[in-house]
Amino acid sequence: MHQQQFYINGQWVEPAGPARRDVINPATEAAVGAIAMGTAADVDRAVAAARAAFPAFAATSREERLDLLARILDAYKKRYDDMARAISTEMGAPLKALAGSGQAGSGLAHFKVAAAALRDFPFEKSQGSTRILREPIGVCALITPWNWPANQMACKVAPALAAGCAMVLKPSELAPLSALILAEILDDAGVPAGVFNLVNGDGVGVGAPLSAHHDVDMVSFTGSTHAGKLVMKSAADTVKKVALELGGKSANILLDDADFPRMVKLGVLTLLTNSGQNCNAPSRLLVPENRLDEVEAIAAAALAKVVVGDPLADATTMGPLANEAQFRRVQQLIELGVAEGAKRVAGGPGRPEGLAQGFFTRPTIFSRVTNAMTIAREEIFGPVLSILPYRDEDDAVRIANDTPYGLSGYVASADIQRARGVARRLRTGNVHLNGAPVDLSAPFGGYKQSGLGREWGAWGLEEFLETKAIIGYGADD
Numbered sequence: 001m002h003q004q005q006f007y008i009n010g011q012w013v014e015p016a017g018p019a020r021r022d023v024i025n026p027a028t029e030a031a032v033g034a035i036a037m038g039t040a041a042d043v044d045r046a047v048a049a050a051r052a053a054f055p056a057f058a059a060t061s062r063e064e065r066l067d068l069l070a071r072i073l074d075a076y077k078k079r080y081d082d083m084a085r086a087i088s089t090e091m092g093a094p095l096k097a098l099a100g101s102g103q104a105g106s107g108l109a110h111f112k113v114a115a116a117a118l119r120d121f122p123f124e125k126s127q128g129s130t131r132i133l134r135e136p137i138g139v140c141a142l143i144t145p146w147n148w149p150a151n152q153m154a155c156k157v158a159p160a161l162a163a164g165c166a167m168v169l170k171p172s173e174l175a176p177l178s179a180l181i182l183a184e185i186l187d188d189a190g191v192p193a194g195v196f197n198l199v200n201g202d203g204v205g206v207g208a209p210l211s212a213h214h215d216v217d218m219v220s221f222t223g224s225t226h227a228g229k230l231v232m233k234s235a236a237d238t239v240k241k242v243a244l245e246l247g248g249k250s251a252n253i254l255l256d257d258a259d260f261p262r263m264v265k266l267g268v269l270t271l272l273t274n275s276g277q278n279c280n281a282p283s284r285l286l287v288p289e290n291r292l293d294e295v296e297a298i299a300a301a302a303l304a305k306v307v308v309g310d311p312l313a314d315a316t317t318m319g320p321l322a323n324e325a326q327f328r329r330v331q332q333l334i335e336l337g338v339a340e341g342a343k344r345v346a347g348g349p350g351r352p353e354g355l356a357q358g359f360f361t362r363p364t365i366f367s368r369v370t371n372a373m374t375i376a377r378e379e380i381f382g383p384v385l386s387i388l389p390y391r392d393e394d395d396a397v398r399i400a401n402d403t404p405y406g407l408s409g410y411v412a413s414a415d416i417q418r419a420r421g422v423a424r425r426l427r428t429g430n431v432h433l434n435g436a437p438v439d440l441s442a443p444f445g446g447y448k449q450s451g452l453g454r455e456w457g458a459w460g461l462e463e464f465l466e467t468k469a470i471i472g473y474g475a476d477d
Helices: 040-058 062-078 080-091 095-120 149-163 177-189 203-212 225-236 260-276 289-304 324-339 393-401 416-425 457-463
Strands: 006-008 011-013 020-025 030-036 124-127 130-136 139-143 166-170 196-198 218-222 241-245 251-254 284-288 343-346 364-367 384-390 409-412 465-470
Touching: 006 040, 020 080, 030 177, 040 130, 040 139, 040 166, 040 196, 040 203, 062 080, 062 095, 062 149, 062 177, 080 095, 080 149, 080 177, 095 149, 095 260, 095 457, 139 149, 139 203, 149 166, 149 177, 149 218, 149 457, 166 177, 166 203, 177 196, 203 218, 203 225, 218 225, 225 241, 251 260, 251 393, 260 284, 260 289, 260 384, 284 289, 284 393, 289 343, 289 364, 289 384, 324 364, 324 384, 384 393, 393 416, 409 416, 457 465
Parallel strands: 139 166, 139 218, 166 196, 218 241, 251 284, 251 409, 284 384, 364 384
Antiparallel strands: 006 011, 006 196, 020 030, 124 130, 130 465, 343 364
8 A cells, every 4th residue: 555655647656745644443543544734835736737637538428538537437346345444454343333334435435426416417507598417527636534435425525526527535644544546446447647646634634725726716615514615715815616504403203193102212322333433323313292201212322332453353233433533622622521410321431440541431422411511512523412302393303403514314203294294393404314324426515614515416417517608509409
């Protein structure tokens, strides 16, 4: 693996500067490698390569890009196990329960979804004598997080390629190994030189100069709301398009006729997936106030079956938090939940018994939470569930919408019409009814401070296109 190099213009190249950063395995707190850290000079080189490659790649046909995506899928499948192991090593996802299925699998799936969207996408249409074209936007900066590395890279790289764009990827410096494997996959698949480029680094050294670069036409960023605001500010001077997928504090509303044993358990296990490090996690469980005792008991029983431990062990269902900073933040928020008077149903501060090393956190359930408490308002990004009581349906909707975020939501009811009605009232980009799983071909993105734009499927492809009207074009032949 090319840990000390960047992928620029179809070649593995030496960085401009000497800076290096250790890659830490969060389960052991030991370094498993070290990556080169980029600078503005590396960004300039990568952007120049993308700019030079863009005209020819933008002119490729739909069929040529479909063939390219097919080759990428073949190359990805050959490196699937490598990708899964890298993700497990760099951010702690259990290899069998998550990294080898959901994490690596989602990356592969996004390339499939992008190919399906490209196959039938209407790049041109006539409106009277006006011809409307959808054209690739240009050179794209892709900035991705550490929590779902393959997923987040693929859901940007795949549609950008499908659209005919050139790009520079800056993955999280905390989970860079999977990005290096992706670069090797794209190289093996024969992505034209300069179309895809990879520069490792942090936000200051690479993210900021990439977002501000005068030759970058679009920035697609996934990460915290705070970091997203910085990206927008950095991009503002050049008035480039910015797409943001940011934080969330999603409500999971169980209406009074829901299947409580099933839906409470599902809510707990969904939250704990990836150690709670999901932007769309159902972290606020809203239940009728007269059923709090019942819900607490079901939730505690579900949590008791979670196995926290070594990500490489087959029995493990929850690994560590991905890095030390996140571990410290989650611990502080758990302690704050206790201090603010929430009822601790299970878990609490500290590491699970028998795990003295690694960024392992006790999965924790708080109840009798009010929406004014910090644990109900801030995105914890860890295995912490807040149970909030509501009086009636209107009160549940009010509480759910009382947040600066609006990424996802969940509603459960025995009456599907009732569930649909509540879903329509939620100010959020996605709503899951009765435990419906994620749909990778549906639009994904948020309202309010959860972001701008949409990813996945045809909506993700649209983000990488400009719209041109040729007026007086005449009738279509």
